[in-house]
Amino acid sequence: MEINTYSTWLEIDLNAIKSNVRQIKKMTGAEVMAVIKANGYGHGARPAAQAAIQGGATWCGVARIEEALALRRAGISCKLLVLGYTPPAKIPDAIDQQVVVSIFDPELTANYLDYARINGAKLHAHVKVETGMGRLGMLPNEVPGFLSGLKGTNIAVDGIFTHFPRADEPESDSTPNQIHIFNDLLFYLEKQSLKPAIVHAANSAAVINFPESHYDLVRPGNAIFGMAPAPNMQLGFEFKPALTWKARITSLRTYPPNSGISYGSIYVTKKHERIGVIPIGYGDGFRRVDGQQVLVNGKRVDIVGRVCMDQCMLQLDNVPEAKVGDEVILVGRQGDEMISVDEVAARWNTINYEVVCGLADRLPRIYKE
Secondary structure: OOOOOOOEEEEEEHHHHHHHHHHHHHHHOOEEEEEOHHHHHOOOHHHHHHHHHHOOOOEEEEOOHHHHHHHHHOOOOOEEEEOOOOOHHHHHHHHHOOEEEEEOOHHHHHHHHHHHHHHOOOEEEEEEEOOOOOOOOEOHHHHHHHHHHHOOOOEEEEEEEOOOOOOOOOOOOHHHHHHHHHHHHHHHHHHOOOOOOEEEOOOHHHHHHOHHHOOOEEOOOHHHHOOOOOOOOOOOOOOOOOEEEEEEOOEEEEEOOOOEEOHHHOEEOOOOEEEEEEOOOHHHOOOOOOOOEEEEOOEEEEEEOOOOOOOEEEEOOOOOOOOOOOEEEEEEEEOOEEEOHHHHHHHOOOOHHHHHHOOOOOOOEEEEO
């Protein structure tokens, strides 16, 4: 039996990731590219990739070539797409490790082509189209000539894709307009025998809100980890959160009235109060925000005083049975109570993506199946 000796840790439910991917495949009928950039949204890139593949994903998407190469070194053999910029000097690595890159700029692509010719090998790429994101991508009217110019070269354009900035707003015309622009381009490319074989567009929000954008392949990120793509969206009971954040009480003391707690003594005890300590702080990605709560023995308790780099303090008067060593939940369920990543994000005035992507590397990750 494995003994957990950690004072704080993350538990990652790999079965939840597998189940979520299966659910997305069922919903869309499309291939799934599991987007696992930023260390798998804080869950751990390699284990997340393995679980997603076991759930039925045929692709993994990352932001940077370094992430793709790390996955190859870790033994991940599925198809990999770098969704962002790849430095030209990394093209030999992409070719050698069979990593697909995104192309979105003629001058940059010409540099890629030079490296591919020097290597005497084919670079596989997907062209990114700017339909309204205002970030990376070629304008639709630039794409036909661009693709025509790459015919017979050392760059094989296997796919074409776009991205939606407002797919979490089903009432907005933004995403339907983008889909219309993209479809017009695809229709023209098909008539000119220029259309790449793989078409994709849907992020997690579009997987749910815009089935007409599913095409050949969908690119969920947040949803494979059981997190809603936006505060105004619900994934449904079929999706399961993969992450739980735990700690243990490392100290417990009763302080007399008028005792200052933590830096600046912004919290002062009003009576004799039981104050516990947990080894969590902003060095772990837990922010210095007032009004936060955690779960102890299935009850909500307040964090009091300022969050330190490595520790924070709990007011435990309403949990008289609490003792040193008891498990504390920062994100997850305990008894009938639950603190979701979305709740934490709301307290931090941010989005759930930022919460999980900010979880520090020093937090041990324990993987469960």
